Amino acid sequence: MKTKGPLLWSLNEPFRVDEIDLGDPVENEVQIRMHAAGMCHSDYHLTTGATPIGLPALGGHEGAGVITKVGKGVTGLEEGDHVILAFIPACGQCLPCLKGFRSLCDRGALLLGGKAIADGTSRIHAGSREVSPMNLLGTFAPYMTVHKDSVVRIDPDVPFEAAAIMGCAVPTGFGSATNVADVQPGETVIVVGVGGIGTSALQGAVISGAKHVIAIDPVPFKRDQALKFGATHVYPTMAEAVVPIIDLTYGIMAQKTIIAVGEIRGEMIEEAMTLTAKTGTCVVTGMGSLLDVDVKLNLFLFTMLQKTLKGNIFGGGSSHVETPRLIGLYKSGMLKVDEMVSQTYRLEDINQGYQDMLDGKNVRGVITFDQADW
Numbered sequence: 001m002k003t004k005g006p007l008l009w010s011l012n013e014p015f016r017v018d019e020i021d022l023g024d025p026v027e028n029e030v031q032i033r034m035h036a037a038g039m040c041h042s043d044y045h046l047t048t049g050a051t052p053i054g055l056p057a058l059g060g061h062e063g064a065g066v067i068t069k070v071g072k073g074v075t076g077l078e079e080g081d082h083v084i085l086a087f088i089p090a091c092g093q094c095l096p097c098l099k100g101f102r103s104l105c106d107r108g109a110l111l112l113g114g115k116a117i118a119d120g121t122s123r124i125h126a127g128s129r130e131v132s133p134m135n136l137l138g139t140f141a142p143y144m145t146v147h148k149d150s151v152v153r154i155d156p157d158v159p160f161e162a163a164a165i166m167g168c169a170v171p172t173g174f175g176s177a178t179n180v181a182d183v184q185p186g187e188t189v190i191v192v193g194v195g196g197i198g199t200s201a202l203q204g205a206v207i208s209g210a211k212h213v214i215a216i217d218p219v220p221f222k223r224d225q226a227l228k229f230g231a232t233h234v235y236p237t238m239a240e241a242v243v244p245i246i247d248l249t250y251g252i253m254a255q256k257t258i259i260a261v262g263e264i265r266g267e268m269i270e271e272a273m274t275l276t277a278k279t280g281t282c283v284v285t286g287m288g289s290l291l292d293v294d295v296k297l298n299l300f301l302f303t304m305l306q307k308t309l310k311g312n313i314f315g316g317g318s319s320h321v322e323t324p325r326l327i328g329l330y331k332s333g334m335l336k337v338d339e340m341v342s343q344t345y346r347l348e349d350i351n352q353g354y355q356d357m358l359d360g361k362n363v364r365g366v367i368t369f370d371q372a373d374w
């Protein structure tokens with residue numbers, strides 16, 4: 001079918017909405033009509049080359065919609081089902097999957113390769129060019145054809161905009177606190193960078209019973225928002241937070257620190273580790289460039305104070321386990337997801353949406369689709 005999508009044709013250029021040809025679902029695939037898609041910072045990393053992908057690329061790995069076509073061999077999904085997209089299609093059979101670490105499925109190695117898992121061919125073309133969809137999804141297009149393992153069915157009463165950001169921001173951030181950092185009641189937790197991911201991490205810490213939840217962000221609007229999502233203290237920079245956190249914790253510092261800045265740089269690690277307690281854990285959720293290998297870290301203190309530095313992909317969980325849990329918390333009112341959607345955009349305004357993200361205007365911006373797009 002002919003549809004459209006925001007394509008990246010070369011680095012450091014804006015997305016350009018172009019016509020695309022989308023293939024029908026083959027065996028083990030479904031086609032989805034998209035209703036909402038979240039603008040995660042990770043798609044912006046494609047535009048700078050920090051995350052390398054074949055060009056032209058189609059952005060978007062966070063979204064929700066309705067199944068319109070079902071390929072052969074698909075069980076448990078039907079036309080009309082409301083679904084969200086998981087940005088790691090877990091196979092359930094590789095070693096990490098079998099050990100319960102589905103966010104680390106070996107299929108992760110294929111995510112930026114552009115070829116459909118089902119048969120190794122390209123499902124999207126722009127003229128004669130093969131298009132690489134972000135994380136084998138491309139949620140910024142009004143229709144998508146994707147593998148069944150990228151799809152999680154949800155209750156139809158969940159609004160699409162909230163559902164969309166439960167594809168990446170919410171599970172990645174929330175899980176960085178609950179699964180990866182393993183926040184315990186009474187702990188002090190610091191979240192550095194409170195955009196979509198950090199605000200979800202902050203909520204994960206609050207719901208886990210953290211005593212102090214400290215948000216650090218240079219943007220005043222983000223700090224105001226963080227207080228509404230349960231932060232107990234806010235500071236503009238890590239440097240400015242050191243003395244107040246010494247006072248607050250009697251010098252113990254934070255048992256858990258989560259870094260969720262938009263663009264992580266090596267020198268941030270030492271700053272965050274300084275804020276982290278003896279035997280504490282610092283979780284790195286924010287992403288930098290694939291080519292960046294320099295980290296600043298006081299190795300003496302790292303060793304002698306027995307600290308842990310941990311990576312995090314997709315919140316360390318399985319989307320089929322995490323999604324019902326998160327939707328349950330959302331429906332109970334404990335997890336604020338609607339409130340995270342600061343602004344909605346038409347697909348054609350995607351570059352404005354990303355500019356607003358860079359300018360710190362949104363907790364999360366979301367593209368919504370309607371009849372005019374389908």
Ligand SMILES: NC(=O)c1ccc[n+]([C@@H]2O[C@H](COP(=O)([O-])OP(=O)(O)OC[C@H]3O[C@@H](n4cnc5c(N)ncnc54)[C@H](O)[C@@H]3O)[C@@H](O)[C@H]2O)c1
Nearest residue numbers: 040041042193194195196197217261262286287312313314
């Ligand atoms: N690990 C994963 O699985 C995963 C998944 C999704 C996104 N990410 C990454 O997480 C990061 C956050 O994504 P997002 O969509 O929430 O981005 P965002 O741009 O919405 O939010 C980033 C926040 O960091 C703040 N910030 C920037 N520099 C800072 C600094 N020096 N100190 C404190 N705060 C600072 C910004 O003001 C902003 O509020 C990105 O790097 C993204 O690529 C990782």
Ligand SMILES: [Zn+2]
Nearest residue numbers: 040042168169
């Ligand atoms: Zn994301």
Ligand SMILES: [Zn+2]
Nearest residue numbers: 091094097105
């Ligand atoms: Zn697997």
